[in-house]
Amino acid sequence: MVCGEFEPGFERVRDAFEANFRTRGEMGAAVCVYSNGRKVVDLWGGLADPESQTPWHRDTIVGMMSVGKGMAALCVLMLADRGQLDLDEAVASYWPEFAQAGKAEITVRTLLQSKAALLFADAAPDGSGFDWDTMIRSFESQAPEWEPGTKGAYHTMSAGFLLGELVRRVDGRPLETFFDDEVAGPLGVDxxxxxxxxxxxxxxxxSAPLDQTLLDQMATPGTPxxxxxxxxxxxxxxxxxxxxDPDxxxxxxxxANGQGNARAVARVYAALAESGELDGVRLISRELIDQARTPSWEDICPMTGMYTRYGAGFVLPDETTVPWPGRRAFGHPGLGGALGIADPEAxxxxxxxxxxxxxxxxxGERCTALIDALWSDRAQ
Incomplete structure (x- = not known):
């Protein structure tokens, strides 16, 4: 059922991955670990499609939900590292229409820190989320929910649009093209x-259980x-x-719809764990990495009700939501348990x-079991 490879010293990760299928309800999944710039665990198994009984193959990809927000933030940080934008400059300097409705002073850093208070797109019609121009016009007219910079909240729906449009305004390429050209292509990630x-x-x-917590809230009128x-x-x-759905x-x-697998995401974060460079491909500087993982707020998020620690574009570990031992690590989880994370100290x-x-x-317990096993292996 489980395929792939792992180096000696990472047996507990393999064992935990196998146990996920036996006892924790895993359907199909992959896990990958880089240590000191080298891939040391690359495992996959289970079913990619339980209805057709299609197995999970080495090149299977899957929606990793909000893991993509970290990839979008990385693109913005890359532009900052190249001097194409300033994190402390107003977003409206690059995107003039953004200045409407009290947003003229919101900086790029405030946007990355999830402190812009732009959680909604109230002017966008129901079901219009795949129409980029409609969504961007709605964010331009949207007023912040509170004074920007004074309080954080996870921008669960809006972050990808806001960061993606900023990339397009500064660089000229849509986010997906910039990522393909500047990250996925050079690093060779799927x-x-x-x-x-x-x-x-x-x-x-x-697939999702009928009682998936956040999906239930998304479907319940009156909730944020x-x-x-x-x-x-x-x-x-x-x-x-x-x-x-194909659309x-x-x-x-x-x-929410970045598609990839653990091998791809771990390789991107491996570069970030190695001072921003892996196998001769440089993404961002160590200085920008340190800014990305500097805490900007931690609290119960008014959007999700979850305790959250946030840096600049990335979620930071805590005892409950992202239980990673290294508190200076940074990354991004996705709905239902997906995760990509870098720990530069380790x-x-x-x-x-x-x-x-x-x-x-x-x-969830499956991802947490793998994290626990990884750190148990390192303690041997």
């Missing part, structure tokens, strides 16, 4: 925003998550999981990509 139809046969099918996510179109087949897979929707990078979502609001 991760992208917006799939091609040719990728569909190797794309795992997402419903107010944010009502812009997501419903699939033509109302019985289908929206995350498997969703191909859309420009970087807050020179570790870790990623996990499942297709069956955990029913809680955090990483």
């Amino acid at each position: 991760y992208r925003f917006g799939l091609r139809r040719a990728d569909f046969p190797r794309t795992a099918k997402i 998550l419903h107010r944010a996510w009502r812009i997501r179109p419903r699939p033509a087949d109302l019985r289908a999981n929206p995350s498997n 969703y897979l191909m859309a420009r929707f970087p807050s 020179r570790l990078a870790f990623a996990y990509s499942p297709n069956h979502l955990d029913n809680g609001a955090g990483l």
Whole structure:
């Protein structure tokens, strides 16, 4: 059932991955670890599609949900590292229409820190989330929920649009093209925003428990998550999981539809764990890495109700939501348990990509078991 390879000293990661299938309800997944710039664990197994009994192959990809927000933030930081934008400059300096409705003083750093208070796109019609121009016009007219910079909240729906449009305004390329050209291509990673139809046969099918915590909130009128996510179109087949809908897979929707696997995401974070460079490919400087992982706020998030520690574009570890031992690590989780994370002090990078979502609001027991096993192996 489990395929791949691991180096001696990482047996407990392999054992925990196998136990996920036996005892923790894993359907299909992959896990990858880099240590000191080298890939030391690369495992996959289970079913990519339980209905057709298609196995998870080495090149299977899957929607990793909000893991893509970290990739979008990386693109903004790369532009800052190249001197194409200033983190302490107003967003409106690069995107003039953004200045409307009290947003003229919001800086790029405030946007990255998830302190811009732009959680919603109230002017966008229901179901319009795949129309980039409509969504951007809505964010331009949207007023912040409170004074920007005074309080943090996870921009669960809006971050991908806001960061993606900033990349386009500064660089001229859409986010997905910038990422392909500047990150995925040079590093040789199999991760992208917006799939091609040719990728569909190797794309795992997402499944979710009926009581998935955050999905329930998204579907419940009156909740902040419903107010944010009502812009997501419903699939033509109302019985289908929206995350498997072809229109969703191909859309420009970087807050949630980045598709890849643990091997790809771990390689990106391995570069960040190695002072921004891996195998001769430089992404960002150590200085920008340190800014990305400097805490900007920690509190119960008013959007999700989850305790959250945030840096600049990345989530930081805590005891509950992202239980990673190294408190200076940084990365981004995805709905249902996916994760990519870098720990520069330990020179570790870790990623996990499942297709069956955990029913809680955090990483869940399967991802946590792998993290615990990784650190147990290191303690031997």
